[in-house]
Amino acid sequence: MAGKSTDMTYRTKRKISTVFYFILIGLLMILFLAPFLWMVYCSFKNPIEIAKLPPNWLQGLTLQNYKNVFNQQNFLRFIRNSLIVAGGSTLFSLIIGLPAAYAIAKYNQKKLSMVLLSARMIPGIALLLPLYIMFREFKLIDTYSALIISHMLVGLPFVVWIMDPFFQGIPKELMEAATVDGASSVTTFLKVVLPLSVPGIVTASILSFTFSWNNFMFSIVLATNKTRTVPVAIYNFISYASIDWGGLMAAATVITFPVLVLAIVTQRYVIRGMTAGAVKG
């Protein structure tokens, strides 16, 4: 592309704008990445060195924090809890949300989708209070099902919200062709529509999973000892007497890692899925 252009001024202009572009991106990256990198860096330092400003960059580096997180705090258990809750809520959101979104898209139920979207506007804690009272009556506090149901309250509208424009984008002729060939509407949905909307499904599940993984408010109320998820477990590093910054940072790094890998691996899908959702605006 660059080889074809012979106009020098055009080229230099282009070069300058590229440089400018990267400088801007760099500035933004610093803004967003600095706290994250600081967290990773602090997770390798001993408690005395963490508080020191300006830091001695290479002194007091240790792996002790990570050892503490996994040996003393039994962090693997919390990670397993989180995986069960996040996986379960994502799975059930997909099972219920995909057909719902398909029906909304096919019969063009704009009002219904607005009602579902309003679940995004309700403050989470407004849902949490009645849920807490109900779960207490049903003796469901501190069970996986309580957490999964509460996380689905946000995951489900999310799935519908993202999948609705996806299903609308699939040409009507395809579904008609399937009907002509003798497929019932369920078969059309399962064999024609779903395979075509894999990018959307991936996006919806990633976002729903990440939300559930990060969720703090629902978990701190509905989970106690048995089902404590990672964000709540991290919060427990902050006690009245002292804050174990090293352990906190190490644990935060550990739980950020899987989400980060997931995001990087599926980034291509997610961006495509997000823009498909944004067109509605």
Place this chain on the structure above:
Amino acid sequence: MMKPTLIVGMMLRFIDCIKTFDIIYATTSGGPGYSSETLNIYAYQNAFYYFKFGYASSILVIFFTIVIGCVYLVTLFRKKVED
């Protein structure tokens, strides 16, 4: 051209911000004093520290009305911009 989309983006972001709970709870939990106490935190404390569920619920109904009111105003504004 971009105005309606920008307004929707701002609206969603605004809702997210007004709902902020975990950052406030984990850093200050409303303190020092009551200086960083939002409606969210206030309702949470009433419900789960003092077990005044009715009071907390009514706070949240008001909170929800505020949010819906803001969204409605923004929607009206957006219609005006689009026309």
